[in-house]
Amino acid sequence: MKLCLLYPNKEAYSETFIQYHKAYLKPVATLTGGWRPYLDQSDKSIFDFPLSEPIRIFTKRVFSGLYPSLYNSFLDKYLLKIQPEVVLAEYGITGCSVLDICQKRNIPLVVHFHGFDAFDKNTLEQYGSSYKKVFIYAKAIVAVSRDMVNQLVELGADKKKVHFISCGVITEKFRGADPENAQQLVVAVGRFTPKKAPHLTIKAFQLVLEKCPNAKLVMIGKGELWDECQQMIQEMGLQSSIQLVGIKTPDEIMSYLKQARLFVQHSMFNPVNNDSEGTPTSVLEASSMGLPIVSTTHAGIKDAVTHGVTGLLVNEGDFRTMASHMITLLENPALASQMGAQAREKMIHEYDMKLQIQKLTAVLKKV
Numbered sequence: 549m550k551l552c553l554l555y556p557n558k559e560a561y562s563e564t565f566i567q568y569h570k571a572y573l574k575p576v577a578t579l580t581g582g583w584r585p586y587l588d589q590s591d592k593s594i595f596d597f598p599l600s601e602p603i604r605i606f607t608k609r610v611f612s613g614l615y616p617s618l619y620n621s622f623l624d625k626y627l628l629k630i631q632p633e634v635v636l637a638e639y640g641i642t643g644c645s646v647l648d649i650c651q652k653r654n655i656p657l658v659v660h661f662h663g664f665d666a667f668d669k670n671t672l673e674q675y676g677s678s679y680k681k682v683f684i685y686a687k688a689i690v691a692v693s694r695d696m697v698n699q700l701v702e703l704g705a706d707k708k709k710v711h712f713i714s715c716g717v718i719t720e721k722f723r724g725a726d727p728e729n730a731q732q733l734v735v736a737v738g739r740f741t742p743k744k745a746p747h748l749t750i751k752a753f754q755l756v757l758e759k760c761p762n763a764k765l766v767m768i769g770k771g772e773l774w775d776e777c778q779q780m781i782q783e784m785g786l787q788s789s790i791q792l793v794g795i796k797t798p799d800e801i802m803s804y805l806k807q808a809r810l811f812v813q814h815s816m817f818n819p820v821n822n823d824s825e826g827t828p829t830s831v832l833e834a835s836s837m838g839l840p841i842v843s844t845t846h847a848g849i850k851d852a853v854t855h856g857v858t859g860l861l862v863n864e865g866d867f868r869t870m871a872s873h874m875i876t877l878l879e880n881p882a883l884a885s886q887m888g889a890q891a892r893e894k895m896i897h898e899y900d901m902k903l904q905i906q907k908l909t910a911v912l913k914k915v
Contacts, residue, residue, distance in 0.1 A: 549913055551575040552632035554585045554642050564798070564829050565662070565715040566638055572905040573912070577630045584619045584645045594626040616645075624649045634658060634687075634912050640665040643686065644678040651685050656915040660690040663847070664743075666699050667817070667824035680704045687915035690908065692826035693848030711911055714827045714848060716904030719896050722802065722836035727809045728885035732763040732878045735808040735839075737801055737830040740771030742818040744825075747773065748867040749814045750780055750790060755871035757789055760878045765790045765812075766804055805837045809884055810877045815846040816864035827852055835859075836895040840887035842873045852899065858891035 553575040555566045570578060579585035579594065586594050586604070595604050595618075608615045627635075627649060634656045637643040643659035650657040659682055665671055672679075683689065683705040691697045692714050701707045734753065738744040746767060753765045767777070767790065774792065781790050796804070805811070811834035815825045827848025831841055835852065841859030843849050844866075853859040860873035877884040 549909075550631065550633040551577075551912060552627065552630060552635045553578045553638070554635060554646060555580050555638035556583050556585060556642055558587070568716065568718075568901060568905075569636070569638070569908075572901065573636070573909065575636070577632065579626075583639075583641045584616070584623075585642065586619065586622070588626075594622045596622070596625075619645075620649055624652065627653060627655060634915055636660060636912065638662070640679060640682065641671070641675055643682045644675055647678070647682055647685060656687045657682075657685060658688045658690065658912060658915060659686050661696060661700060661826070662692055663696075663826035664823045666691070666696050666703070666826075667822050669821045669823075672703070676703070683709070688911045690911065693851055695824075695847050696826060711907070713904055713907045713911070714851065714899060715829050715832060716901035717829070717832040717836045717895055717899055718901045719836045719892070719899075722805075722833045722895075723838065723892070724802075724806050725808060725834075725837040725839045725888060726806070726885075727839055727877075727888045728881045730807055730809045730881070732760055733804075733808045734763065734765045734810055734812050734874060734878070735768070735804050735834070736765065736812050737768045737834070738813060738815075738828065739769050740767075740773040740777055742773065742820065743815060743823045744769075744771075745814040745816050745865075746771075746777050747780060748816075748865065748870070749812055750777060750784070750786070752812075752814070752867040752871040752874065753790060754784055754786060755868060756874045756878070757786070759875045763789065763874075763878055766808075767792050768794070768796050768801055768804065770795050801833070802837070805834055805839060808834075808839055809881065810842055810874065810888075811835075811837075811839045812842045812870070812874060813844075813849075814864075814867065814870060815844050815849060817846070825849070832895060832899050835891035836899075838888040838892040840877055840884050840891060842870060842877065844870075852894075853891070854894065858887055858894050860887075 558580040581587040825847040841853045855861045862869040
């Protein structure tokens with residue numbers, strides 16, 4: 549299968565699912581570099597003329613209305629050269645950007661939605677009409693949660709075209725946590741952004757400390773709310789109990805998870821723009837490690853976490869019950885171990901990376 553993979557963010561540390569797609573789907577060509585991807589796997593631009601980059605940037609900034617036509621002409625040449633059998637566009641916006649040329653050349657298009665692109669209010673206002681065109685032409689549409697399947701159908705997608713294929717986790721790699729014998733360490737992993745609500749995790753942990761004064765919380769990641777959360781911790785006087793450690797490599801994250809009693813994440817709809825998660829990779833990785841999950845009934849989390857079996861879930865915004873659930877697991881290491889073991893089994897049988905890649909490959913081959 550001659551697959552061309554298009555994705556926007558070359559260096560996004562949090563988009564591990566795209567790196568997995570590159571590694572496992574083995575595309576013959578990739579393009580990245582924004583919502584109109586233009587850099588191939590060798591960082592060579594599809595704008596193949598002298599001084600192309602300054603001219604491209606100038607056109608995009610000064611004559612923005614002309615840029616789509618310029619981009620389309622060079623994307624057309626590129627796709628004619630590599631002759632892909634199918635194009636996989638990561639994110640709905642990318643699908644909109646390459647639709648015209650795929651349609652012109654009759655190249656099957658599969659569009660993979662991931663989260664905000666299906667829910668964010670501003671995104672839907674800007675791209676809603678284009679999405680309808682994508683839904684008509686695309687041979688298949690991929691959603692990473694059941695909630696997202698329903699959302700895309702409501703937006704106009706044919707239900708027969710929409711496939712629920714979650715992000716996956718490499719279960720052979722993410723393993724080795726021992727919550728029963730771990731210290732009272734809670735780990736959170738994710739961008740410091742409104743839909744992750746890190747401030748509510750902090751407020752919940754403040755209540756945890758009333759019952760478990762020796763407990764520690766490590767929060768991994770960065771984002772626009774990082775400084776605000778750091779200040780919040782200082783004002784609460786929780787510097788000795790909550791540590792913000794910034795961005796870490798996958799191996800470093802695993803090291804933290806191996807020492808933890810449980811994993812926590814307070815995902816929720818962004819009240820300002822309705823931005824949403826898809827299925828957070830961090831929840832899958834922590835579950836695969838063998839940790840119980842304390843999280844919210846948000847998006848794909850309720851698919852990945854079975855309440856009362858592999859973790860404990862709360863309604864969005866309910867940080868008090870979240871605190872209670874953390875206390876339960878911190879005070880009952882045997883229960884944490886039991887839930888963690890069941891979480892790992894669920895990942896092996898339902899979310900293993902090979903299984904998800906097989907599902908996605910089947911869709912790509914079918915179209």
